Amino acid sequence: MARPVGSAPVARHYLMCRPTYFAVEYAINPWMDPDAGVDRTRAIRQWEELRDLHLSLGHRVSEVAPVEGLPDMVFAANGGLVVDGRVYGARFASAERTPEGPAYLDWFRKAGYTETREPKHVNEGEGDFITMDDVILAATGFRTEAAAHQEAERFLGRPVVTLQLTDPRFYHLDTALFALSGEQIAYYPGAFSAGSRRVLRALYPDALLATEEDAAVLGLNAVCDGHDVVMAAEATALAGRLRALGYTVHPVELDELRKAGGGAKCCTLVLRDASV
Ligand code: ARG
8 A cells, every 4th residue: 555645745836727718629538528518717716726725735836828729728737747947848649739839838938947848759748747756657548659758768867667548538647647756656557558557566566546436537637745635526435545544635626627638637737846
């Protein structure tokens, strides 16, 4: 079972994007139904609650300006991968989201990040890359190309471990796995190929294994600072197990954004500056 919680939470710097233009106008994952209709005002309110929760937990939140016509830009986790202050830019798999790559890179440059990389290969940022202490876990199968894993490894100078996603509901790594700390994870094994399940078992033999029910409400799309876990309110079983391990769970209502296939983590890009 997962190691008990570390003593102090890590103060972090997050990047978020207000869902001013949020909509479900196209379907690029099985959660999206353009005919279902979204309540944008409600989406904005839910997003504000998430942002305020991050702030109340002692984290810093920067905001990138939303761009009209880019309804998925609220999912800031896809906007890049920042490790040791270096920014590996995103290159989206779908035409609909392609302009987000340059929009996010532009924000990074203006915010003073000097080491930025325009990627050659398709990758959707922290959606498919999860940075651990020793390695970066990276997924392929639906969005990010395996070649991008190597590109990121070379640019960031950190070892990248390739994992295969196999269930279209869990099309990004961060829909099926989250970091409890720099050395422990929680994940839903059913989202991965048999080989990748073996890799995860070997690397994290004591990981918290989530159920399909937890995963199906995007409960694994969670943000954990080592102490506090921000996650979908519906993932009650997973929340109970995390509490039993000593974590403080903060349930958030994000069902409006889930209509686009995103949750708490999708809305939150971790800015791992040089010291983090
Ligand atoms: N509609 C978006 C897409 O399909 C949702 C992205 C969710 N983001 C994430 N990090 N999983 O690309």
